[in-house]
Amino acid sequence: MIERDVIRLAWHSLRAHRQRSFLTMLGILIGIASVILLTSIGEGTRLYVLSEFTQFGATLAAVNPGRIETSGLPGALGITIHPLTLDDAEALRRLPGVERVVPVVMGTAAIEHGGRTRNTFVYGVSSAVPEVWRMNVRGGRFLPEMDLHRGAPLAVIGPKVRRELFGEANCLGQPIRVGGQRFRVIGLMEPKGQFLGFDIDDSVYVPVMEAARLFNRDDLHEIDVLIANSSMIDPVVRRMRALLTERHGDEEDFTITTQTGMLDSLGRILRIVSLAVGGIGAISLLVGAIGILTMMWISVNERTSEIGLMRAIGATPAQIMQLFLIEAAMLSTLGGALGLGTGMGIAHVLRLYVPGLPVHTPAEFVLLALAVSLGVGLLSGLLPARRAAALDPVLALAAE
Amino acid sequence: MIQLQGIERVYEVGASPVRALRGVNLSIARGDYVSIMGPSGSGKSTLLHILGCLDRPTAGSYRLAGQETADLPEAELSRVRRHQIGFIFQFFHLIPRLTAAGNIELPMVFAGIPAEERRERARRSLEVVGLTARAGHRPDQLSGGEQQRVAIARAVVMEPAVLLADEPTGNLDSVSGSEVVRLIERMNTDGLTLIVVTHDPQVGGRARRCIRLADGLVVEDTEPPSRRRSAAPAPEVT
Numbered sequence: 090m091i092e093r094d095v096i097r098l099a100w101h102s103l104r105a106h107r108q109r110s111f112l113t114m115l116g117i118l119i120g121i122a123s124v125i126l127l128t129s130i131g132e133g134t135r136l137y138v139l140s141e142f143t144q145f146g147a148t149l150a151a152v153n154p155g156r157i158e159t160s161g162l163p164g165a166l167g168i169t170i171h172p173l174t175l176d177d178a179e180a181l182r183r184l185p186g187v188e189r190v191v192p193v194v195m196g197t198a199a200i201e202h203g204g205r206t207r208n209t210f211v212y213g214v215s216s217a218v219p220e221v222w223r224m225n226v227r228g229g230r231f232l233p234e235m236d237l238h239r240g241a242p243l244a245v246i247g248p249k250v251r252r253e254l255f256g257e258a259n260c261l262g263q264p265i266r267v268g269g270q271r272f273r274v275i276g277l278m279e280p281k282g283q284f285l286g287f288d289i290d291d292s293v294y295v296p297v298m299e300a301a302r303l304f305n306r307d308d309l310h311e312i313d314v315l316i317a318n319s320s321m322i323d324p325v326v327r328r329m330r331a332l333l334t335e336r337h338g339d340e341e342d343f344t345i346t347t348q349t350g351m352l353d354s355l356g357r358i359l360r361i362v363s364l365a366v367g368g369i370g371a372i373s374l375l376v377g378a379i380g381i382l383t384m385m386w387i388s389v390n391e392r393t394s395e396i397g398l399m400r401a402i403g404a405t406p407a408q409i410m411q412l413f414l415i416e417a418a419m420l421s422t423l424g425g426a427l428g429l430g431t432g433m434g435i436a437h438v439l440r441l442y443v444p445g446l447p448v449h450t451p452a453e454f455v456l457l458a459l460a461v462s463l464g465v466g467l468l469s470g471l472l473p474a475r476r477a478a479a480l481d482p483v484l485a486l487a488a489e
Numbered sequence: 490m491i492q493l494q495g496i497e498r499v500y501e502v503g504a505s506p507v508r509a510l511r512g513v514n515l516s517i518a519r520g521d522y523v524s525i526m527g528p529s530g531s532g533k534s535t536l537l538h539i540l541g542c543l544d545r546p547t548a549g550s551y552r553l554a555g556q557e558t559a560d561l562p563e564a565e566l567s568r569v570r571r572h573q574i575g576f577i578f579q580f581f582h583l584i585p586r587l588t589a590a591g592n593i594e595l596p597m598v599f600a601g602i603p604a605e606e607r608r609e610r611a612r613r614s615l616e617v618v619g620l621t622a623r624a625g626h627r628p629d630q631l632s633g634g635e636q637q638r639v640a641i642a643r644a645v646v647m648e649p650a651v652l653l654a655d656e657p658t659g660n661l662d663s664v665s666g667s668e669v670v671r672l673i674e675r676m677n678t679d680g681l682t683l684i685v686v687t688h689d690p691q692v693g694g695r696a697r698r699c700i701r702l703a704d705g706l707v708v709e710d711t712e713p714p715s716r717r718r719s720a721a722p723a724p725e726v727t
């Protein structure tokens with residue numbers, strides 16, 4: 090028997106009961122569609138977060154006050170939290186293996202120039218920002234090296250701030266007011282886009298001491314540390330932890346986040362998500378498989394006399410088995426393909442309505458979904474097909 | 490062509506086994522035209538199924554074209570049916586989803602014959618049974634007589650040696666019934682061995698040789714004993 094003929098015969102019998110075939114497919118269809126939709130969103134999220142974080146370089150470690158486990162649960166209560174200070178930042182910079190340090194104080198403030206005002210993010214930082222945050226200056230220069238404890242009325246602005254306040258005019262050397270204080274613009278950043286929804290281009294950078302004064306605080310929001318190279322991340326982070334613990338009265342009242350640590354915990358979360366998705370998929374595929382099994386069983390019973398006839402005109406038991414197996418496989422693969430289309434279609438529509446939603450369906454998911462539905466069909470067709478093949482031809486012929 | 494020796498067929502049903510055939514001896518020459526008649530339940534269909542290798546005797550020997558069939562495996566028997574036997578039935582047994590041509594192609598599909606050759610042979614078969622114009626029609630668009638002619642075309646498209654018919658006119662009016670009989674008789678003239686099970690004495694009487702079954706035994710055989718290859722023992726009546 091030629092494969093094309095087997096497929097054609099199976100197709101004929103599926104088409105003879107269009108509605109019934111479609112309803113039988115529905116189980117597999119819904120299963121594959123939901124798994125594809127969920128994994129597409131999960132995979133899209135993973136890629137999105139990955140690209141968001143890797144734009145800052147792999148050897149960045151961030152120190153924040155307070156203890157937060159990587160799982161996101163707050164740590165033990167009752168620890169007095171020492172603020173992070175500029176002295177902490179300077180101590181960290183002196184550690185071997187630490188290349189540059191950016192202490193961060195941030196807030197929002199009104200920026201004014203020539204009668205125009207814009208509220209934006211103001212970052213109090215050090216001269217190390219271009220290297221540590223991997224950002225480039227387009228015009229002028231970034232904040233110069235200076236004693237962290239001393240300020241200077243200098244500012245570097247993002248391209249969006251420039252556009253809003255200066256239009257196309259030159260901004261370098263121009264005066265602006267930040268929170269009412271006079272600053273002079275000495276640099277313009279290159280456009281960098283968004284990070285987790287924040288518009289990085291809509292920012293102003295001033296010396297950390299100026300921001301501390303502006304926002305009236307003497308502790309830091311964060312200290313970003315650039316480690317010399319990736320093989321040193323672990324020992325340097327250990328040294329940073331030891332140093333800060335000692336400086337904070339033997340309390341580990343801070344959190345050090347590295348990119349690898351972050352990606353690890355992201356990976357852990359996504360693994361749990363994919364386990365859940367896998368569970369949903371397995372259950373719905375099981376339901377679909379039982380549907381196909383039932384329908385094929387009914388079909389064998391209905392077509393008993395047909396099977397007898399086929400045996401009478403020379404079909405071997407193996408050929409009868411093949412016919413029914415292929416029919417089940419087609420039913421389920423077709424359902425899988427339709428489910429694939431539905432899942433990807435819904436993902437597409439979602440992206441149209443929720444523009445920020447990251448969605449991505451890798452090609453191997455598509456192939457896997459088709460392979461799984463083919464396998465489900467073959468498995469659920471096995472029992473009915475064996476029954477069909479084992480029928481006594483004389484009794485089958487007599488059936489009505 | 491066909492040699493049966495001591496053929497028995499016993500159905501194990503509950504406590505008392507049903508003995509449908511109780512020692513049939515029969516030999517049929519190539520190209521012969523035989524009718525099998527007898528009362529209902531006498532074992533006619535059972536005998537025909539054994540002749541067509543669709544059923545196995547519980548005892549005895551059946552040689553078809555010189556080959557003993559009793560010990561052939563199931564897949565081998567399927568191949569014997571495919572190439573040597575053609576069946577037609579009272580209820581036509583056409584696949585409702587397939588066209589007349591599609592039904593006729595079916596035995597060739599199982600034989601693995603490529604599509605172009607199938608189409609050509611189906612076309613010729615349809616011509617033989619006079620239904621060229623109905624090639625694309627499905628069974629429910631054909632009359633009973635036309636359906637049976639399609640079934641005949643399907644039965645002979647593999648060019649078998651033996652055509653077995655179980656009540657081929659049982660479901661037809663007399664006009665289309667005699668059309669069908671004439672058609673298979675013409676095929677017999679061309680060399681096909683024809684065996685017809687029937688209740689209709691007019692149909693049965695047309696055969697060159699008439700066999701009467703009763704209670705699982707051959708009780709009458711019009712063939713002159715001189716021509717018999719194996720002498721049947723006198724039937725014992727129990």
Ligand SMILES: Nc1ncnc2c1ncn2[C@@H]1O[C@H](COP(=O)(O)OP(=O)(O)OP(=O)(O)O)[C@@H](O)[C@H]1O
Nearest residue numbers: 500502507508509528529530531532533534535536
């Ligand atoms: N599968 C079976 N199980 C049990 N008994 C059977 C079976 N098939 C046939 N029989 C019995 O075997 C005997 C012969 O049956 P068969 O069908 O050959 O008769 P028949 O001569 O063709 O009758 P009819 O003219 O009514 O078609 C009958 O008594 C029948 O009841």
Ligand SMILES: [Mg+2]
Nearest residue numbers: 533534535655
């Ligand atoms: Mg009968």
